[in-house]
Amino acid sequence: MYEVKIIGTGSYAPSNVVTNDDIAQFVDTSDKWISDRTGIKERRISKDEDTSVLSTKAAKLALENANVNPKDIDLIILATATPDYFIPSTACIIQEELGAVNATCFDISAACTGFIYGVNIATQFIKTGQSKTALVIGAEVLSKIVDWDDRNTCILFGDGAGAAILQRSDEKGIISVYTGSDGSGGEHLECPAVPLNNKFSGEEKSNDNIVSMNGREIFKFATKIMPKCIDEVLKNTEYNLEDIKYIVPHQANTRIIEYVAKKLNIDLNKFYMNLDRYGNTSGGSIPIALDEMVQKGLLNKGDKIILVGFGGGLTFGAELIEWRI
Ligand code: COA
Numbered sequence: 205m206y207e208v209k210i211i212g213t214g215s216y217a218p219s220n221v222v223t224n225d226d227i228a229q230f231v232d233t234s235d236k237w238i239s240d241r242t243g244i245k246e247r248r249i250s251k252d253e254d255t256s257v258l259s260t261k262a263a264k265l266a267l268e269n270a271n272v273n274p275k276d277i278d279l280i281i282l283a284t285a286t287p288d289y290f291i292p293s294t295a296c297i298i299q300e301e302l303g304a305v306n307a308t309c310f311d312i313s314a315a316c317t318g319f320i321y322g323v324n325i326a327t328q329f330i331k332t333g334q335s336k337t338a339l340v341i342g343a344e345v346l347s348k349i350v351d352w353d354d355r356n357t358c359i360l361f362g363d364g365a366g367a368a369i370l371q372r373s374d375e376k377g378i379i380s381v382y383t384g385s386d387g388s389g390g391e392h393l394e395c396p397a398v399p400l401n402n403k404f405s406g407e408e409k410s411n412d413n414i415v416s417m418n419g420r421e422i423f424k425f426a427t428k429i430m431p432k433c434i435d436e437v438l439k440n441t442e443y444n445l446e447d448i449k450y451i452v453p454h455q456a457n458t459r460i461i462e463y464v465a466k467k468l469n470i471d472l473n474k475f476y477m478n479l480d481r482y483g484n485t486s487g488g489s490i491p492i493a494l495d496e497m498v499q500k501g502l503l504n505k506g507d508k509i510i511l512v513g514f515g516g517g518l519t520f521g522a523e524l525i526e527w528r529i
Contacts, residue, residue: 208330209377209528210368212270215495216261217248217364217482224359231355238359243458247362247483249347254288256297258365259343262491263302266367269498272337274304277369279329279338282311283318283487285395285516286344298341307339315393316454316515318342318487319366320383323511323523326370327378341367342487349395351414360456361415362483366491377528379443379508382436383521392421393516423460426514430464433512433522441524445470447508448524450497454513455479455489476502486515503527 223246224235238244250258259282267274280302282295289297295309314321319342329335343365352358370378394416399409430453438444451474453461458477465472478493485492490511497503505527512522 205331206333206372207374207376208327208370209373209375210525211371211529212266212272212369213367213491213495213498214262214265214267214269215364215366215492216258216265217492218250218253218258220249220251221246222249227359231353231358233355233359241459242360243477243480244359244483245480248364250345250363255284255286255343255345255365256288256294256301258345258363259294259298259341259367260301262343262365262367263298263339263341266339266369267302270369272369274302275306276337277302277304277307277339279326279335280304280307280309281322281326281338281340283314283322283340283342284311284344285313285315285318285486286346286348287311304339314515314519315517316456316484316486316489317383317513317517317519317521318515319490320511320513320521320523321519323368323370323378324381324383324521327381330370330372336372338370339367340370341365342489342491344486344488346486349413349415351416356419357415357417360484362485364482364485364488364492366488366495368491368494373528375528377526379524379526380437380441381521381523382433386518389421389425389518390516392418392425392518423457425518426456426460427463427467429514429520430460430512431467433520434468434510437510437522437524443508443524448474448510449507450502450509451475452490452493452497452509452511454515455482455493456484503529505529
């Protein structure tokens with residue numbers, strides 16, 4: 205088995221900034237309510253760039269930072285709940301845009317845990333020798349599927365993309381992975397796909413591709429599962445929480461992260477947060493945060509970090525990583 209490390213990251217978000225006050229223009233809410241309950245101040249909302257465009261821009265930066273030629277990428281995994289099309293996969297569109305002609309490409313669906321799942325899949329491909337250099341992207345244009353009249357959800361989400369290049373290595377970069385799913389909670393965060401309408405199916409069903417959410421149930425789930433994921437990913441390793449420099453959580457809600465910090469008795473400063481500026485970008489959230497940390501020079505060779513996420517599905521997971529750049 206080969207070892208796997210991250211050799212570069214990149215991110216991109218649309219330039220259009222939408223503040224809480226902007227949202228309060230069309231739904232009954234306020235900057236104070238949103239800030240107090242979520243920590244979110246503003247988010248980026250795409251006007252004309254779909255998921256493949258955001259992804260390609262993030263991927264180009266990751267390739268540049270990793271000093272990798274697109275032709276050397278042999279695997280592209282895009283984690284998204286908001287693809288451009290059902291067919292082709294958005295990963296194939298990104299491949300074409302990048303000129304990554306030697307890659308096998310596919311999208312995965314794990315909502316906000318998508319990047320964690322994607323890094324896990326790429327790690328398995330590389331460990332077994334199937335792949336040598338993989339591009340993993342988490343990207344969303346959630347604004348396409350948000351109900352802009354629903355104040356329970358439209359305040360939370362934003363658009364953006366983050367990418368990482370993973371490569372075969374002699375050094376252990378991905379130290380351990382923990383993932384899981386709980387389909388029994390799927391109804392708490394939903395966006396229907398195309399309904400079953402055909403010549404044989406009887407009465408026509410309406411086509412409502414918008415997000416609905418039971419916020420309280422998701423909140424309860426998140427505060428229970430995040431500490432578990434962090435515990436599990438450290439289990440059977442030589443590391444404990446004191447060895448971890450940063451935890452990069454899914455950027456959903458400051459109160460969730462504060463709760464997790466308290467429950468695990470971790471200094472809140474160990475959790476990197478940028479959700480005040482991006483909101484919840486689902487699959488994009490963790491890789492955007494990670495890339496921002498790299499750009500700020502927060503990560504040094506040898507640092508141990510944990511990526512941890514949860515989301516619709518329900519899905520959850522964490523990765524313990526030694527930074528090798
Ligand atoms: N502005 C003003 N009031 C709002 C509002 C808004 N944007 N959204 C909801 N409210 C109201 C509700 O209607 C409710 O009013 P009522 O008491 O008169 O019925 C009140 O605020 C409290 O609603 P509640 O849902 O209990 O609020 P909350 O404290 O649970 O916060 C969330 C709501 C959505 C912020 C919170 O539940 C949450 O963050 N959940 C997790 C969501 C998440 O992370 N989803 C993504 C998962 S990947």
